[in-house]
Amino acid sequence: MWDTPHPQYIWLDGKITPWEQATMHVTHGHIFAHSIFEGIRAYWNPQREKLYIFRLHAHLERLYRSIKIMRMETPFSLEDLVRASVEIAGANTYREDIYVFPTLFFAPTTFLSKMVGPAHTYINTFPNASQLSRPTGVKACISSWTRITDNMLPARVKCWANYRNSAIAWTDATLSGYDEAIMMNTRGKVCEGPGACVMMIQDGVLVTPPVTSDILVSVTRNTILQIGREVLGIPVVERDIDRTELYTAEEAFFCGTGAEVKPIASIDHHLIGNGEIGPITQKFRKTYHDLIRGIDDRYPEWRTLV
Ligand SMILES: Cc1ncc(COP(=O)(O)O)c(C=O)c1O
Known part of the structure; x- marks a missing residue:
């Protein structure tokens, strides 16, 4: 079903769009059902001028449980994703609170009748301030x-x-x-x-x-x-x-x-x-x-x- 020849045009966001141009960024293209993820925070300590990812291992352990239940396959180990999370947060030189979002998703060719196999992985990061000191409930x-x-x-x-x-x-x-x-x-x-x-x-x-x-x-x-x-x-x-x-x-x-x-x-x-x-x-x-x-x-x- 998924590997049949594609049409010349596709309707996308209100426009008739050539098939080749109907692309989405990796962080959005797969969010219809199959992706699993972790939402992890990293907190900036202004006195020490250091950024700490909070409970990274515990989150990634849960991610690997999700991978198993979802029958996904990944070439990356948990420690690979620990290193990658640190690397991408560092590369963006944040000096504020951020989110770290590792996400895995099946290739679009994976169909419902056999949703098993290799998954793509990305790790997105973006600033997100803590709301911990909000004054009211x-x-x-x-x-x-x-x-x-x-x-x-x-x-x-x-x-x-x-x-x-x-x-x-x-x-x-x-x-x-x-x-x-x-x-x-x-x-x-x-x-x-x-x-x-x-x-x-x-x-x-x-x-x-x-x-x-x-x-x-x-x-x-x-x-x-x-x-x-x-x-x-x-x-x-x-x-x-x-x-x-x-x-x-x-x-x-x-x-x-x-x-x-x-x-x-x-x-x-x-x-x-x-x-x-x-x-x-x-x-x-x-x-x-x-x-x-x-x-x-x-x-x-x-x-x-x-
Ligand atoms: C439905 C649901 N329950 C609980 C939690 C809290 O989980 P955690 O503390 O691991 O972020 C979340 C967090 O995203 C959630 O989406």
Whole structure:
């Protein structure tokens, strides 16, 4: 099907375009379904004048799990992509916070009936400032859209196709006047946000859904759980959460590479605590802030120097 002779013209972005000119940049041409990726942040430390990629190895380990589940083949090892990420971030001489986006995609000749085989790889980088010190929490709703499930479109794979499910929920939420959505899974339990995991504080305990609840197995989630256990000495529990438990949580926040630690002020118009950023959330934010930039020297293995 894909290797049949091509027509002379193709319609592209509203124009009848000669086939040969209907090209797209590598970062856009394949995003219809098959690409997998990682969104990784690198943080600039102005005092040391150094750029640190945060949790690069953990992200690439997840990328290689996605590669396996997707039956992709790549000639590059994880260490090759570590070196390449450092190289491309360095080549662009950034002196600010950035994103690093490694992406793999099947050649366009790979058809649905046998989506197996070699994948192309690119690593894109672009500036993106941290929002960690935003002064207020966000207004969230429980989405009427259900999160995809593991035997449907595995959320465990960081695949662009999954983000249709995210976009439909998040767009509905913002059009209804909320900032964020929280999705439930097919079992009717709290799952995750469209681009972040969900955490709540209840009786002083940090509670979050388990990795078998159709969430992306988030690097930041693991980081926050480790910070809770090892740095802040806060008890941590991974268990199912009911929707109404969120309404009465003492504190709640999203966490993710993009979201960082994003406090939640209200859910379905129920104020979380008094609607202000809670004291435990604030401790997580401060600790996370200092660790990502290397202000706090602990966990050096989390920061890869560019
Ligand atoms: C659906 C979803 N859940 C959770 C996360 C958080 O994952 P991580 O902390 O690895 O960035 C993301 C991040 O992109 C996401 O898209």
